[in-house]
Amino acid sequence: MKTTNHITRRRFAGGLLQAALFAATAPNLVPLRLLAGDTTPGKRIQLGHIGVGGQGTSLLNNFQNVDAAVSLAICDPFRQRREAAGKVVTQRRQVVPKLYNDFRELLADPAIDAVVIATPDHWHVPIGLAAVRAGKDVYIEKPLGHSLAQNQAMLAACQQHRKIFQYGTMQRAEEMVKRCVELVLNGYIGDLQRIDAWAPAGQGGGSLDEIPVPEGLDYDLYLGPAPVRPCTKDRITSKGSWHCADYALGFIAGWGAHPLDIAIWGMDSDKKGRTSFHGKGTVRTPNALFNTCSSWDVNARFHDGVILHFMSDDVAKPVVTPYRADNWENNGTTFFGSRGWVSVGRGTYAASNPDWFKLKQCAGHHRVRYHNKYYQAFVESVRDRTPSVAPLEDALRSDAISHLSLMAIKTGQEVVWDPRKYQIISPAGLAEQMHTPIRGDWLQS
Numbered sequence: 001m002k003t004t005n006h007i008t009r010r011r012f013a014g015g016l017l018q019a020a021l022f023a024a025t026a027p028n029l030v031p032l033r034l035l036a037g038d039t040t041p042g043k044r045i046q047l048g049h050i051g052v053g054g055q056g057t058s059l060l061n062n063f064q065n066v067d068a069a070v071s072l073a074i075c076d077p078f079r080q081r082r083e084a085a086g087k088v089v090t091q092r093r094q095v096v097p098k099l100y101n102d103f104r105e106l107l108a109d110p111a112i113d114a115v116v117i118a119t120p121d122h123w124h125v126p127i128g129l130a131a132v133r134a135g136k137d138v139y140i141e142k143p144l145g146h147s148l149a150q151n152q153a154m155l156a157a158c159q160q161h162r163k164i165f166q167y168g169t170m171q172r173a174e175e176m177v178k179r180c181v182e183l184v185l186n187g188y189i190g191d192l193q194r195i196d197a198w199a200p201a202g203q204g205g206g207s208l209d210e211i212p213v214p215e216g217l218d219y220d221l222y223l224g225p226a227p228v229r230p231c232t233k234d235r236i237t238s239k240g241s242w243h244c245a246d247y248a249l250g251f252i253a254g255w256g257a258h259p260l261d262i263a264i265w266g267m268d269s270d271k272k273g274r275t276s277f278h279g280k281g282t283v284r285t286p287n288a289l290f291n292t293c294s295s296w297d298v299n300a301r302f303h304d305g306v307i308l309h310f311m312s313d314d315v316a317k318p319v320v321t322p323y324r325a326d327n328w329e330n331n332g333t334t335f336f337g338s339r340g341w342v343s344v345g346r347g348t349y350a351a352s353n354p355d356w357f358k359l360k361q362c363a364g365h366h367r368v369r370y371h372n373k374y375y376q377a378f379v380e381s382v383r384d385r386t387p388s389v390a391p392l393e394d395a396l397r398s399d400a401i402s403h404l405s406l407m408a409i410k411t412g413q414e415v416v417w418d419p420r421k422y423q424i425i426s427p428a429g430l431a432e433q434m435h436t437p438i439r440g441d442w443l444q445s
């Protein structure tokens with residue numbers, strides 16, 4: 001199968017045709033002012049959405065609630081999905097967005113200010129790089145890159161092009177998560193000693209039986225930088241993109257991103273100097289489609305002596321339930337200090353002193369950047385050129401923990417990382433794996 005690293009005339013014409021056909025179905029609903037690109041002061045931020053499966057559609061719905069933005073373009077190699085997403089925008093905002101099969105055509109549209117990327121993981125950085133090079137600000141779903149080198153390239157590109165980046169770690173908009181982090185930063189728990197972070201274990205299974213590529217799917221563009229494999233019914237689903245190693249590191253990164261993001265929000269131990277990772281993990285079904293690490297138990301020792309215990313929920317249960325008792329859930333982050341502990345998960349919280357969480361504003365001068373409306377926060381950053389509430393620098397930090405944890409599991413050895421040099425120190429030769437090969441030259445597009 002050939003790569004699709006150029007825009008074919010057929011694809012380009014197809015994109016225009018689809019947009020025209022869709023527009024023709026509701027001609028009276030198109031505010032021409034918006035489609036032409038609005039340059040008046042106070043204009044709405046004009047968004048493009050790239051990847052509108054489960055999460056992309058959820059984000060699309062959330063962005064329809066943001067008055068200061070309007071969704072003018074949608075891209076997905078599944079025709080039915082981009083058409084369905086277009087209808088959402090038309091119903092919610094009486095706007096007919098342009099529909100694209102190929103993200104490069106969407107990125108070539110100067111009317112688009114910023115893009116929301118919710119593709120499978122293997123596309124996050126290739127499309128993110130192309131977007132910032134095309135002058136767009138980016139909201140990118142977690143996890144970040146397929147390799148540590150991809151993450152570094154993304155940071156360099158964002159800095160060079162001065163683009164806003166917001167990460168898909170929306171629990172940063174949860175009030176109790178913010179309180180937890182500010183309690184830690186302002187010394188309520190005393191000196192930080194240990195962090196537990198845990199996330200749902202990955203799944204096994206997934207069919208390897210080939211099926212015909214479904215009508216309406218540009219499979220080559222779906223695979224993009226990933227290896228060419230026969231299409232199967234599970235490969236082209238959310239679970240395929242979460243648990244298959246062709247596209248993802250697995251939940252050690254995909255779900256781990258959330259509790260690790262809270263961990264790095266509340267500490268700077270990971271930035272101070274060399275960190276060593278050691279741990280073990282298992283792949284539930286190595287010969288099936290879902291072949292990523294499903295269960296993990298990793299300890300990272302930071303330069304200042306703080307230890308991060310990063311676990312899948314099956315491993316975490318006996319560790320966490322003694323102090324989180326009834327509401328430990330399948331994900332969370334707990335900070336332990338010399339004077340107590342605080343813990344949060346998605347919608348859950350607990351502390352050694354429950355009164356701490358009752359404080360709307362804790363004492364001390366450390367305040368985090370916070371917005372209780374996560375999607376509006378992105379639009380305001382883009383509009384006002386203000387710092388992101390979930391910046392790329394933080395995404396690199398949390399994602400590095402996932403990559404290095406997995407490397408420690410795979411090698412069975414202690415992995416030593418120097419965050420200041422952004423470099424693997426040992427074992428010898430492992431630094432080469434900061435780059436993982438991809439199909440085609442998608443990092444250059």
Ligand SMILES: NC(=O)c1ccc[n+]([C@@H]2O[C@H](COP(=O)([O-])OP(=O)(O)OC[C@H]3O[C@@H](n4cnc5c(N)ncnc54)[C@H](O)[C@@H]3O)[C@@H](O)[C@H]2O)c1
Pocket residue numbers: 050051052053054055056075076077078081103118119120121123141142143168169170221222223224236237238239241254
């Ligand atoms: N923040 C969260 O809590 C959260 C929750 C779920 C998923 N996610 C993330 O969102 C991403 C998508 O997950 P999902 O569950 O929606 O998967 P999904 O498979 O339902 O959706 C991915 C979509 O991307 C499309 N796509 C593939 N290649 C593309 C390309 N070249 N250009 C444009 N679109 C392309 C697919 O056709 C599909 O429609 C993943 O990275 C996942 O980790 C985040």
